[in-house]
Amino acid sequence: MKWKRVAALVVAFSLLSSSLIYADAAVQKIRLIINGQEIDDGGYMADGRAYVPVRELNGLVEYDDATKRVTFTQPNVDLFLFKGDTPFGKVSVGKLKFNVFCQVDSLKGDVSSVKVTIKGPDGSEKSIQSQDLGKEQKDNFWFRTNDYTYDFKSAGKYTINFYLKPSKSRDYDLVSEKVINAIGN
Secondary structure (H helix, E strand, O other): OHHHHHHHHHHHHHHHHHHHHHHHHHEEEEEEEEOOEEEEEEEEEEOOEEEOOHHHHOOEEEEEOOOOEEEEEOOEEEEEEEEOOEEOOEEEOEEEEEEEEEEEEEEEEEEEEEEEEEEOOOOOEEEEEEEEEEEEEEEEEEEEOOOEEEEEOOOEEEEEEEEEEEOOOOOOEEEEEEEEEEEOO
16 A cells, blocks of 8 residues: 555656656746846746846836736937036046936826936946926926036946836836946046
């Protein structure tokens, strides 16, 4: 009687392990690189199709649980950096007073607020400005930050990030980035 139980367990474990091996072969984790930067979570390959996290594609993401539908919108966002009235894209190491002008069009849904940040080469991110828009914006609008002084402490790439907050969401979604190259003296 004991040997039947052992045999049943051996058969069950062998079936379980073979199905796990099959499942592992059917879905494979893959590296995901967007604009030259590897994404930590990566993506998956299943049945010859690549599946990637849509939040990594810099757009507005909305999930409707009732319909089980994800809506992704990527508005056209142009970012311009100004030192006074002069546009720039490269700076010398040191402090700089500047502002960010954001032009948004092709927006398909409402947004209630915006946020602009700067991320240093070390990964630290500081808020330049966030603001409720007063009334919800749709289709297109312009936004300009107040003057902001930032210390570009070392040479490297700094990223200006522009976020939108859809009116139905509590989270900001990253929709555009602009790189500033800081060069040493």
